[in-house]
Amino acid sequence: MIIAVDFDGTIVEHKYPSIGREIPFAIETLKKxxxxxxxxxxxxxxxxxxxxxxxxxxxxxxxEFYAINRDYPEEEKGQNNHYSRKLKADVFIDDRNLGGLPDWETIYEMVRNKLSYEDLMRKYEQEYEPEKPKGFFARLMGK
Known part of the structure; x- marks a missing residue:
């Protein structure tokens, strides 16, 4: 896939124009x-x-990135003025996502397994089994 990744607030803490501290596991996940x-x-x-x-x-x-602020490395600035500035990417990773930036472990799972946010939530709901309430007799007997 082609993955577009924001920098400030996504790879590093948002301290623009300075560079903030690296967000845990961001670089490692991107390298993976x-x-x-x-x-x-x-x-x-x-x-x-x-x-x-x-x-x-x-x-x-x-x-190292495949490209920086463009669709492909050879794209020349100012040459594609008739095209949209929006990248042609399969996935965008950005702290400004609706709902915010998930942790990098979740991001990796979503990309690796091609999960949408809805797919991921459904998966977590299926894995979660709430504790069943005890009946009166079980509570009375301390079980």
Missing amino acids: LQAERHKLILWSVREGRLLDEAVQFCRERGL
């Missing part, structure tokens, strides 16, 4: 997805020096 042959695109509001700093932050941790 990349090892599983997914193409990662960094999709950030950052530009110029601020974008270069974000790319370098990830690079120093062993994470």
Whole structure:
């Protein structure tokens, strides 16, 4: 899959224009997805020096992106003015998602198993079995 990933608030804590602390398991999860042959695109509001700093932050941790703020590496800025700025990606990982950013373990499970949020919630509901209430006699006997 092609996965577009935001930087601030998603890979690192939101401290823009500074770079916040890495969100636990973000880089490791993205590297694992990349090892599983997914193409990662960094999709950030950052530009110029601020974008270069974000790319370098990830690079120093062993994470290289397929493309940065574009659909593919060879895409030239200003050449596709008649196209939408929206990326052509299969999945977008962003802290501004409706409902917020799930933890990275959940993100990995959703991508790996191609689960929608609804699929994931249904799965958790099926796995959850509430404790059955005890009858009067069982409570009386302490069982």
